[in-house]
Amino acid sequence: xxxxxxxxxxxxxxxxxxxxxxxxxxxxxxxxxxxxxxxxxxxxxxxxxxxxxxxxxxxxxxxxxxxxxxxxxxxxxxxxxxxxxxxxxxxxxxxxxxxxxxxxxxxxxxxxxxxxxxxxxxxxxxxxxxx
Amino acid sequence: xxxxxxxxxxxxxxxxxxxxxxxxxxxxxxxxxxxxxxxxxxxxxxxxxxxxxxxxxxxxxxxxxxxxxxxxxxxxxxxxxxxxxxxxxxxxxxxxxxxxxxxxxxxxxxxxxxxxxxxxxxxxxxxxxxxxxxxxxxxxxxxxxxxxxxxxxxxxxxxxxxxxxxxxxxxxxxxxxxxxxxxxxxxxxxxxxxxxxxxxxxxxxxxxxxxxxxxxxxxxxxxxxxxxxxxxxxxxxxxxxxxxxxxxxxxxxxxxxxxxxxxxxxxxxxxxxxxxxxxxxxxxxxxxxxxxxxxxxxxxxxxxxxxxxxxxxxxxxxxxxxxxxxxxxxxxxxxxxxxxxxxxxxxxxxxxxxxxxxxxxxxxxxxxxxxx
Numbered sequence: 001x002x003x004x005x006x007x008x009x010x011x012x013x014x015x016x017x018x019x020x021x022x023x024x025x026x027x028x029x030x031x032x033x034x035x036x037x038x039x040x041x042x043x044x045x046x047x048x049x050x051x052x053x054x055x056x057x058x059x060x061x062x063x064x065x066x067x068x069x070x071x072x073x074x075x076x077x078x079x080x081x082x083x084x085x086x087x088x089x090x091x092x093x094x095x096x097x098x099x100x101x102x103x104x105x106x107x108x109x110x111x112x113x114x115x116x117x118x119x120x121x122x123x124x125x126x127x128x129x130x131x
Numbered sequence: 132x133x134x135x136x137x138x139x140x141x142x143x144x145x146x147x148x149x150x151x152x153x154x155x156x157x158x159x160x161x162x163x164x165x166x167x168x169x170x171x172x173x174x175x176x177x178x179x180x181x182x183x184x185x186x187x188x189x190x191x192x193x194x195x196x197x198x199x200x201x202x203x204x205x206x207x208x209x210x211x212x213x214x215x216x217x218x219x220x221x222x223x224x225x226x227x228x229x230x231x232x233x234x235x236x237x238x239x240x241x242x243x244x245x246x247x248x249x250x251x252x253x254x255x256x257x258x259x260x261x262x263x264x265x266x267x268x269x270x271x272x273x274x275x276x277x278x279x280x281x282x283x284x285x286x287x288x289x290x291x292x293x294x295x296x297x298x299x300x301x302x303x304x305x306x307x308x309x310x311x312x313x314x315x316x317x318x319x320x321x322x323x324x325x326x327x328x329x330x331x332x333x334x335x336x337x338x339x340x341x342x343x344x345x346x347x348x349x350x351x352x353x354x355x356x357x358x359x360x361x362x363x364x365x366x367x368x369x370x371x372x373x374x375x376x377x378x379x380x381x382x383x384x385x386x387x388x389x390x391x392x393x394x395x396x397x398x399x400x401x402x403x404x405x406x407x408x409x410x411x412x413x414x415x416x417x418x419x420x421x422x423x424x425x426x427x428x429x430x431x432x433x434x435x436x437x438x439x440x441x442x443x444x445x446x447x448x449x450x451x452x453x454x455x456x457x458x459x460x461x462x463x464x465x466x467x468x469x470x471x472x473x474x475x476x477x478x479x480x481x482x483x484x485x486x487x488x489x490x491x492x493x494x495x496x497x498x499x500x501x502x503x
Binding site: 066 | 172367
């Protein structure tokens, strides 16, 4: 766990997504821990059009690694502004750059108070250690 | 993110557990064992085995010794393949079948010496198999069976450079050991059975030795192979490698609801040798033709097929996948599964139900990958 990176300026969910807050918008991806657990990622499905609504704790996509399929759960509700089209050709960005080129969706928050339920980096790390 | 994990405690560990920890392996539960699923990553390990070499710990596999003057008669009764064809120092692939012809386990039989054999069975089935084999042996007077799984370790060195890496560690002329043959001999000063077998579709060796010696053997081979790009490889790569090679995995392609003829293992079922457990039913299946057949499929659009996904033609379900993954060498998303025999036609287009979405796929010949 020591070699994994969980930046201090992000918020985290217990389902291993990270959230970067930019005004009333957020960018969501999966954490370094999550990508490390999944191993080599080969495919991600983010079937969103701009303007569609993603529900709190709703499924926002599927991610396939060599060994398994996992569902992506949204830690926040909001309207989709965009999803990372580059991941279609480069799913490995999620392994290599989980917080930069590996981002997944950008949302306009419907309820900013949901941010209060997220963990900070220290809390997330503590949560991982207890898992 | 949610992934289904089922942890069953306490897990058994192989004698290489500390090696795996030191190498930074990710350890997972597999058939009651805590095993390395990967070290550096499934793709890099898969690639190492296809192009150079990989070293696998498969010490969780079970080993039973069968001895006594009725050994051959007993084994001929126990398994569908013809054990009488085995020369000493030769190995054979076969199954344990129920009287209904379905598969209790698949295994290798090694002919160690006259009236002396070793059965190598799957880890998750050791207790079930041992009970079954012992029960069947009661019909024979002069046969004794010992479970040596706990004292026997097994590592597999697989890949085109396996021989080159292993040769400096032994006086045995490795190129003289032909496929599915073995010899006893020392490797790095450790007494082993050196077997030219494997489960990856590549050339390679499987080394059986005493559990107490295996850590030293493992370390010596890793050091010897480092200049050639040898990597330790986990169960993740083992699975993608065997899938590309079209090899059955017990619990997926084979189980107690499946017979060897459906699994296209007819080449290992020998009716001419006389009756064996399951032979009456299997003979009928052969005469009438199996109701379903194992096929390979390749997705024609994006997505990854996985074991358990239903297979369709139009709105009609015709079968189900038993395994699936991205095939790193074949560069296709591939799977194996069973379909009704009428649909088991190479080239046929079918649909894979990927979590509610029907994705077109094609039935293709097995194996997906064959080494040159």
